[in-house]
Amino acid sequence: xxxxxxxxxxxxxxxxxxxxxxxxxxxxxxxxxxxxxxxxxxxxxxxxxxxxxxxxxxxxxxxxxxxxxxxxxxxxxxxxxxxxxxxxxxxxxxxxxxxxxxxxxxxxxxxxxxxxxxxxxxxxxxxxxxxxxxxxxxxxxxxxxxxxxxxxxxxxxxxxxxxxxxxxxxxxxxxxxxxxxxxxxxxxxxxxxxxxxxxxxxxxxxxxxxxxxxxxxxxxxxxxxxxxxxxxxxxxxxxxxxxxxxxxxxxxxxxxxxxxxxxxxxxxxxxxxxxxxxxxxxxxxxxxxxxxxxxxxxxxxxxxxxxxxxxxxxxxxxxxxxxxxxxxxxxxxxxxxxxxxxxxxxxxxxxxxxxxxxxxxxxxxxxxxxxxxxxxxxxxxxxxxxxxxxxxxxxxxxxxxxxxxxxxxxxxxxxxxxxxxxxxxxxxxxxxxxxxxxxxxxxxxxxxxxxxxxxxxxxxxxxxxxxxxxxxxxxxxxxxxxxxxxxxx
Amino acid sequence: xxxxxxxxxxxxxxxxxxxxxxxxxxxxxxxxxxxxxxxxxxxxxxxxxxxxxxxxxxxxxxxxxxxxxxxxxxxxxxxxxxxxxxxxxxxxxxxxxxxxxxxxxxxxxxxxxxxxxxxxxxxxxxxxxxxxxxxxxxxxxxxxxxxxxxxxxxxxxxxxxxxxxxxxxxxxxxxxxxxxxxxxxxxxxxxxxxxxxxxxxxxxxxxxxxxxxxxxxxxxxxxxxxxxxxxxxxxxxxxxxxxxxxxxxxxxxxxxxxxxxxxxxxxxxxxxxxxxxxxxxxxxxxxxxxxxxxxxxxxxxxxxxxxxxxxxxxxxxxxxxxxxxxxxxxxxxxxxxxxxxxxxxxxxxxxxxxxxxxxxxxxxxxxxxxxxxxxxxxxxxxxxxxxxxxxxxxxxxxxxxxxxxxxxxxxxxxxxxxxxxxxxxxxxxxxxxxxxxxxxxxxxxxxxxxxxxxxxxxxxxxxxxxxxxxxxxxxxxxxxxxxxxxxxx
Numbered sequence: 001x002x003x004x005x006x007x008x009x010x011x012x013x014x015x016x017x018x019x020x021x022x023x024x025x026x027x028x029x030x031x032x033x034x035x036x037x038x039x040x041x042x043x044x045x046x047x048x049x050x051x052x053x054x055x056x057x058x059x060x061x062x063x064x065x066x067x068x069x070x071x072x073x074x075x076x077x078x079x080x081x082x083x084x085x086x087x088x089x090x091x092x093x094x095x096x097x098x099x100x101x102x103x104x105x106x107x108x109x110x111x112x113x114x115x116x117x118x119x120x121x122x123x124x125x126x127x128x129x130x131x132x133x134x135x136x137x138x139x140x141x142x143x144x145x146x147x148x149x150x151x152x153x154x155x156x157x158x159x160x161x162x163x164x165x166x167x168x169x170x171x172x173x174x175x176x177x178x179x180x181x182x183x184x185x186x187x188x189x190x191x192x193x194x195x196x197x198x199x200x201x202x203x204x205x206x207x208x209x210x211x212x213x214x215x216x217x218x219x220x221x222x223x224x225x226x227x228x229x230x231x232x233x234x235x236x237x238x239x240x241x242x243x244x245x246x247x248x249x250x251x252x253x254x255x256x257x258x259x260x261x262x263x264x265x266x267x268x269x270x271x272x273x274x275x276x277x278x279x280x281x282x283x284x285x286x287x288x289x290x291x292x293x294x295x296x297x298x299x300x301x302x303x304x305x306x307x308x309x310x311x312x313x314x315x316x317x318x319x320x321x322x323x324x325x326x327x328x329x330x331x332x333x334x335x336x337x338x339x340x341x342x343x344x345x346x347x348x349x350x351x352x353x354x355x356x357x358x359x360x361x362x363x364x365x366x367x368x369x370x371x372x373x374x375x376x377x378x379x380x381x382x383x384x385x386x387x388x389x390x391x392x393x394x395x396x397x398x399x400x401x402x403x404x405x406x407x408x409x410x411x412x413x414x415x416x417x418x419x420x421x422x423x424x425x426x427x428x429x430x431x432x433x434x435x436x437x438x439x440x441x442x443x444x445x446x447x448x449x450x451x452x453x454x455x456x457x458x459x460x461x462x463x464x465x466x467x468x469x470x471x472x473x474x475x476x477x478x479x480x481x482x483x484x485x486x487x488x489x
Numbered sequence: 490x491x492x493x494x495x496x497x498x499x500x501x502x503x504x505x506x507x508x509x510x511x512x513x514x515x516x517x518x519x520x521x522x523x524x525x526x527x528x529x530x531x532x533x534x535x536x537x538x539x540x541x542x543x544x545x546x547x548x549x550x551x552x553x554x555x556x557x558x559x560x561x562x563x564x565x566x567x568x569x570x571x572x573x574x575x576x577x578x579x580x581x582x583x584x585x586x587x588x589x590x591x592x593x594x595x596x597x598x599x600x601x602x603x604x605x606x607x608x609x610x611x612x613x614x615x616x617x618x619x620x621x622x623x624x625x626x627x628x629x630x631x632x633x634x635x636x637x638x639x640x641x642x643x644x645x646x647x648x649x650x651x652x653x654x655x656x657x658x659x660x661x662x663x664x665x666x667x668x669x670x671x672x673x674x675x676x677x678x679x680x681x682x683x684x685x686x687x688x689x690x691x692x693x694x695x696x697x698x699x700x701x702x703x704x705x706x707x708x709x710x711x712x713x714x715x716x717x718x719x720x721x722x723x724x725x726x727x728x729x730x731x732x733x734x735x736x737x738x739x740x741x742x743x744x745x746x747x748x749x750x751x752x753x754x755x756x757x758x759x760x761x762x763x764x765x766x767x768x769x770x771x772x773x774x775x776x777x778x779x780x781x782x783x784x785x786x787x788x789x790x791x792x793x794x795x796x797x798x799x800x801x802x803x804x805x806x807x808x809x810x811x812x813x814x815x816x817x818x819x820x821x822x823x824x825x826x827x828x829x830x831x832x833x834x835x836x837x838x839x840x841x842x843x844x845x846x847x848x849x850x851x852x853x854x855x856x857x858x859x860x861x862x863x864x865x866x867x868x869x870x871x872x873x874x875x876x877x878x879x880x881x882x883x884x885x886x887x888x889x890x891x892x893x894x895x896x897x898x899x900x901x902x903x904x905x906x907x908x909x910x911x912x913x914x915x916x917x918x919x920x921x922x923x924x925x926x927x928x929x930x931x932x933x934x935x936x937x938x939x940x941x942x943x944x945x946x947x948x949x950x951x952x953x954x955x956x957x958x959x960x961x962x963x964x965x966x967x968x969x970x971x972x973x974x975x976x977x978x
Contacts, residue, residue, distance in 0.1 A: 161568075193571045
């Protein structure tokens with residue numbers, strides 16, 4: 001708003017000058033005014049930017065208050081580790097290398113427990129390995145004479161740094177030990193090279209390792225015990241939420257198309273949820289990657305099959321692809337005649353509703369980690385809805401192609417036009433059927449997960465209220481209306 | 490292979506025992522044999538794993554030899570920086586804190602120039618900022634008395650660490666200053682907390698900064714001057730390659746469907762290229778993110794609009810979504826009658842060929858950063874191919890629905906069946922049209938890029954050889970054949 005105001009001001013000023021009756025009279029004050037306006041605009045623009053930044057920051061905190069807690073956790077951990085400096089006995093105990101503990105806390109502390117464990121273990125093991133190796137290289141260098149020593153050390157640094165750097169490109173290393181490889185190079189170079197100067201090499205390696213251990217254990221304790229954020233929980237949530245988003249967006253865009261309720265903004269936002277599903281690959285992979293470093297917690301035991309979540313995610317993305325294509329066919333330039341739309345609308349909406357029911361049931365049962373007794377029935381209903389749509393499509397040409405012909409030529413013309421006009425609708429129907437079959441693939445992947453981790457047995461519960469069994473009557477009515485309309489053409 | 494051998498061995502042994510004539514005679518040697526086989530299998534399995542790992546590593550190097558060069562670059566930089574330790578005058582010059590230079594090289598050195606610059610600048614600026622702030626806090630703490638000093642220091646660490654950690658969640662900070670925020674916390678904590686012990690605080694801050702500067706400049710020089718890997722170049726390449734992949738996969742899957750050449754494996758692999766396009770979002774974003782830190786190089790000037798590449802990438806992914814749906818409709822369970830397929834095959838393949846021509850031309854002109862004189866013509870041809878497909882679809886019901894009827898009932902039955910049978914084909918045609926319109930969106934985005942960075946003017950060159958202008962004749966022949974077949978039904 002401030003920006004707009006500035007722009008308006010600038011425009012007004014220019015208009016005044018272009019008006020030009022007093023342009024000779026006010027050259028200097030015009031320039032001053034211009035400069036003043038420029039500065040004013042700049043300040044307002046800056047204010048707006050700062051304001052937007054803080055608004056963004058506020059939203060980040062409100063969207064997920066765990067982030068705010070995480071920040072306090074980091075602050076407290078750092079302050080605690082600083083105690084090693086404040087309290088003299090502790091400071092003397094670790095021999096002045098408490099710096100490493102501070103550094104470890106800053107570098108290791110990540111948002112999720114999994115990421116913290118990943119970094120802590122990688123850092124610990126890599127430091128240990130590199131330390132041992134460096135001590136070995138150092139003693140080798142010691143025995144090879146004063147002149148050869150820097151050469152041996154230099155060559156070993158060159159060789160190991162190159163090899164470790166290369167290993168970071170190998171996918172299996174990259175996903176699990178990328179940080180470890182970096183710390184390996186770091187520790188090895190530091191210890192080997194310092195070894196050339198510092199005599200008490202083993203002491204130094206030992207101190208470095210013990211301070212890192214202190215920092216790491218503090219991080220791990222705080223991250224696991226104080227309001228822990230588990231990557232596994234988040235992955236579980238992302239997957240089930242994506243199921244719901246997929247269901248809602250499918251529901252939304254089909255309803256929007258067939259009901260033509262373009263006035264309401266809300267369903268439009270809702271029906272774009274599939275884009276989140278399409279874009280969540282990277283987030284899912286990183287969460288799954290960290291989740292496997294987490295100890296057993298909640299429902300998730302040791303060696304929980306997190307990779308299966310990625311498979312579910314992939315099938316969902318394929319499904320979302322079809323929703324995207326469906327959206328495109330709904331927005332096609334070819335205008336489908338209203339009567340046609342009305343004719344197929346029931347079958348399409350029934351199939352959509354059954355498909356989303358399956359997805360919602362799936363989301364619910366996955367969320368509760370419970371087998372669902374309804375899924376089989378819901379899938380059967382979905383399949384019968386596919387059959388209904390097939391039948392509606394079968395009878396479509398019969399209805400469309402045989403209007404009472406006033407003259408043979410006109411009738412032929414009408415037929416030609418109609419199939420092209422109905423193309424987006426046929427495409428949409430075909431994509432809805434494809435989406436249903438892809439939903440079955442999601443069901444299969446979830447079933448595999450249920451088998452792998454022993455979902456709890458199903459509870460007896462009443463069928464989903466969204467089920468349109470009670471809606472059949474009015475829908476049939478609609479179909480009859482549509483057929484009557486078609487016959488009237 | 491070794492694993493297979495092991496498995497066979499195990500199987501053979503079990504068969505021998507199950508044969509059972511000498512089972513009483515060899516219980517102990519059987520057990521020993523079993524243990525031996527187990528160990529043998531384990532060793533073979535391990536050997537296989539190691540072999541596979543090295544095979545993977547070899548492929549990583551062969552796929553992109555720049556990675557191997559990068560490793561040598563890191564090795565050499567580290568060895569050079571170690572000189573600060575080896576050579577005494579240099580060592581004395583930086584007062585024993587050469588360690589920071591080694592650490593900087595290890596931590597900052599990334600594969601692409603952009604990532605290295607990003608880390609170096611973030612590290613440098615964050616260190617400077619945090620150092621100044623820490624000195625300020627230290628002097629404030631000094632003036633507040635002996636008892637209050639640790640409290641002031643502790644509280645400032647807590648406050649700044651929390652705020653900086655929170656800032657890392659804000660998207661705009663995360664993409665550009667994530668590393669800087671971490672280094673800020675690190676330096677601030679280290680300097681503030683050490684300030685409590687080390688008296689020569691300013692000296693320490695100065696040394697830390699100068700060693701970091703030495704390490705950073707070395708990294709930047711080596712990464713920019715010795716076989717540089719520019720993130721911008723890579724992004725440019727990824728985008729143009731994805732255009733080619735999209736074109737090839739579209740070509741491949743349409744040709745595979747209509748030509749029914751299932752025997753050849755190669756096109757199958759080729760036609761899956763669109764999956765790469767679907768999955769390249771994260772890579773593109775990270776490259777674009779680093780590319781903007783790079784100085785002007787090659788064709789890419791300062792403030793090059795890398796964000797536009799992301800927009801092109803997004804339109805390509807939407808196009809790839811439709812190719813995925815197209816693939817699904819080709820693999821539909823509903824068997825489209827051969828004659829129908831043949832009838833629409835020409836129009837579909839013509840449209841595909843024109844669409845891929847546009848994509849290939851686009852890839853070529855983007856690669857050369859040159860305006861293309863052909864694009865307009867190719868798009869016109871694509872649009873006329875869309876018209877042709879529309880016409881073919883218009884005449885389809887006319888052809889299909891009016892076979893010479895032997896009896897009225899049978900004719901009606903035939904009609905009903907045919908529309909459902911032809912549904913996947915109609916869907917495919919509709920998706921091909923949608924793909925063409927999405928390709929036009931890609932063209933628009935590339936045009937915008939061309940306008941933003943002033944692509945060089947077009948060269949006069951002969952039209953793309955892939956253009957099917959000369960193929961019209963045999964295709965028309967095919968269409969005639971198909972129509973004759975249809976009339977014969």
